[in-house]
Amino acid sequence: MNSEKLNFTVPSKARMFAMALMAVGLISIIVMFLTDHVEGDEHYHHNRAWSNVFAGSFFFMAIALAAAFFLGLQYAAEAGWSTTIKRVIEAVTMFLPWGLSLLMLLFILGQLHVHHIYHWMAEGISTPGHANYDEVIANKMGYFGWFWWVRTILYVVGWLYFTFKLRNNSLAADKLDIDINNSFHWKNVKLGAWFMVLFAVTSSTASWDWVMSIDTHWFSTLFGWYIFSGMWVSALIAITILIIWLKKLGYLEFVTESTIHDMGKWMFAISFLWTYLYFSQFMLIWYADIPEEVVYYQTRWESYKALMWTVFFINFALPMVMLMSRDSKRNFFFLMFVGTIIFIGHYLDVIMIVMPGTVGHSWTGLSWMEFGTFFFFLGLFIYVVLNALAKAPLKVKHHPFLEESLHHSI
Amino acid sequence: MATTKHIIHGVFGDEEPLLDACKKLRASGIRVKDVFSPFPIHGIDSVIGVPRTRLAICAFIYGLTGMGLATLMMWYMMISDWPNDIGGKPNWAYYFNIPAFIPITFESTVFCAAHGMALTYLLRCWLVPGAKAKNPDPRTTDDKFLVYLDLNDEQAKKAEAVLKECGAEEVNHKGSYTVEPKYVIEETH
Numbered sequence: 001m002n003s004e005k006l007n008f009t010v011p012s013k014a015r016m017f018a019m020a021l022m023a024v025g026l027i028s029i030i031v032m033f034l035t036d037h038v039e040g041d042e043h044y045h046h047n048r049a050w051s052n053v054f055a056g057s058f059f060f061m062a063i064a065l066a067a068a069f070f071l072g073l074q075y076a077a078e079a080g081w082s083t084t085i086k087r088v089i090e091a092v093t094m095f096l097p098w099g100l101s102l103l104m105l106l107f108i109l110g111q112l113h114v115h116h117i118y119h120w121m122a123e124g125i126s127t128p129g130h131a132n133y134d135e136v137i138a139n140k141m142g143y144f145g146w147f148w149w150v151r152t153i154l155y156v157v158g159w160l161y162f163t164f165k166l167r168n169n170s171l172a173a174d175k176l177d178i179d180i181n182n183s184f185h186w187k188n189v190k191l192g193a194w195f196m197v198l199f200a201v202t203s204s205t206a207s208w209d210w211v212m213s214i215d216t217h218w219f220s221t222l223f224g225w226y227i228f229s230g231m232w233v234s235a236l237i238a239i240t241i242l243i244i245w246l247k248k249l250g251y252l253e254f255v256t257e258s259t260i261h262d263m264g265k266w267m268f269a270i271s272f273l274w275t276y277l278y279f280s281q282f283m284l285i286w287y288a289d290i291p292e293e294v295v296y297y298q299t300r301w302e303s304y305k306a307l308m309w310t311v312f313f314i315n316f317a318l319p320m321v322m323l324m325s326r327d328s329k330r331n332f333f334f335l336m337f338v339g340t341i342i343f344i345g346h347y348l349d350v351i352m353i354v355m356p357g358t359v360g361h362s363w364t365g366l367s368w369m370e371f372g373t374f375f376f377f378l379g380l381f382i383y384v385v386l387n388a389l390a391k392a393p394l395k396v397k398h399h400p401f402l403e404e405s406l407h408h409s410i
Numbered sequence: 411m412a413t414t415k416h417i418i419h420g421v422f423g424d425e426e427p428l429l430d431a432c433k434k435l436r437a438s439g440i441r442v443k444d445v446f447s448p449f450p451i452h453g454i455d456s457v458i459g460v461p462r463t464r465l466a467i468c469a470f471i472y473g474l475t476g477m478g479l480a481t482l483m484m485w486y487m488m489i490s491d492w493p494n495d496i497g498g499k500p501n502w503a504y505y506f507n508i509p510a511f512i513p514i515t516f517e518s519t520v521f522c523a524a525h526g527m528a529l530t531y532l533l534r535c536w537l538v539p540g541a542k543a544k545n546p547d548p549r550t551t552d553d554k555f556l557v558y559l560d561l562n563d564e565q566a567k568k569a570e571a572v573l574k575e576c577g578a579e580e581v582n583h584k585g586s587y588t589v590e591p592k593y594v595i596e597e598t599h
């Protein structure tokens with residue numbers, strides 16, 4: 001037992017890799033802001049550049065958030081199998097303050113009219129007679145405006161509170177020599193259950209407020225679950241890849257093959273949850289054919305068709321064909337490879353959700369801008385998560401299901 | 411030449427020594443025919459060498475069948491026999507209205523896969539109404555664990571020794587039978 005590598009130190013190569021990603025990303029973000037113009041469109045203020053930054057911040061914030069949800073779910077359900085990978089999940093949740101800070105910065109800049117991601121933030125949007133006046137949005141301003149900011153602050157405070165409480169309780173338990181009553185565990189079970197309640201409501205409303213309000217005129221009630229399923233599967237992939245990578249480095253010897261197999265099952269299952277919601281939203285709107293709803297897909301069908309189909313095939317057909325058999329989920333190189341593609345697929349999904357509302361028909365297809373921005377946020381994410389991982393032993397010390405998890409076999 | 415086969419029951423009071431015995435029997439090349447236990451023993455399949463289930467392959471085939479049947483049904487009803495107005499959309503081809511058909515295709519796939527799997531399992535295990543329980547010793551439904559062996563003379567002796575060594579409470583010889591060889595190779599020189 002003593003020969004196990006329990007304390008993770010960030011390999012210098014990984015640190016360099018993350019730094020390089022951030023450097024490449026930062027350069028491309030700067031170049032993007034300098035070059036992003038549309039000839040003859042005066043209302044286009046670096047929309048694509050800002051949207052890319054928003055998509056990157058949101059995607060990785062959402063991964064951390066979904067990891068926190070997944071952690072809370074394990075506690076609330078009193079799951080045994082995941083105990084050995086708890087520290088990896090916790091490390092991923094530690095990106096949450098970074099992601100939320102980036103988003104808050106973007107929101108404040110939006111309110112100061114630096115960028116025009118949110119239509120309803122525009123000046124004079126609810127003042128009759130103003131050049132920007134929009135009656136539909138003016139009628140919705142009871143929900144947007146100051147009330148939007150109250151909700152946003154509630155999400156940020158609430159999510160951070162639960163994420164850090166869960167993490168700190170887990171770390172505090174490690175300091176004890178003996179924990180007879182599993183006191184910290186039971187605290188986390190309670191916290192996890194309450195977080196589920198908060199998350200059930202806020203994951204939906206935050207998706208409406210932060211993402212759906214880009215297309216301010218349009219609405220879809222299942223939009224929140226659609227965003228949620230996408231972030232959940234991305235988080236599962238991030239966790240799985242991290243586990244496999246750590247295992248390759250010789251850490252996490254105590255994580256059994258079956259645990260990774262189970263993570264593969266989660267990836268497979270939640271990919272279908274995503275598909276279900278992606279398709280349901282489309283089908284209901286297609287079927288009903290109501291103009292104010294169809295407009296959402298009209299833009300996508302006309303200018304984003306390739307992206308729409310790519311997202312659909314990568315995120316639905318690929319996991320179905322590739323991850324269905326037991327052997328594929330037990331081949332870790334394969335799992336990592338397929339996971340990486342689906343991960344990118346879900347980033348493209350976010351791009352497809354954000355861009356039509358801001359860039360609209362000026363879209364010219366995927367380019368270095370999307371990938372450059374993605375690299376920057378990916379680098380930041382890797383950097384923050386690996387540092388968080390190095391701060392605590394990889395194996396929890398006291399957990400009532402630790403023994404069960406060590407012998408997990410299916 | 412006819413061979414004599416012996417049926418041996420090794421009865422244990424706990425699952426740990428039973429697992430141990432199974433491992434040792436398999437290591438010395440003896441086939442464990444079956445194990446009877448009051449509760450599922452974790453990891454017993456690989457220990458006694460039960461091959462992995464092929465139920466998943468069946469499920470896939472049943473799923474494809476369900477998908478095909480649903481497609482055929484909807485195509486005949488909605489397009490071929492009496493073209494239906496689907497949300498005011500053109501109705502001369504199946505693929506034009508495919509989003510409307512997806513939910514039923516999905517449901518039918520799941521329905522056929524699930525029911526097919528359940529029926530296959532029940533039939534393969536012969537758990538049909540009125541089937542008799544195939545239990546060699548009723549005590550295995552209470553607190554005893556049983557290894558069921560079906561071996562020839564030489565193996566039977568070895569197996570009995572292994573079972574005793576691993577702490578079997580009883581080693582019962584339940585009888586023997588002779589097997590006539592199916593093919594006789596005549597020597598031709």
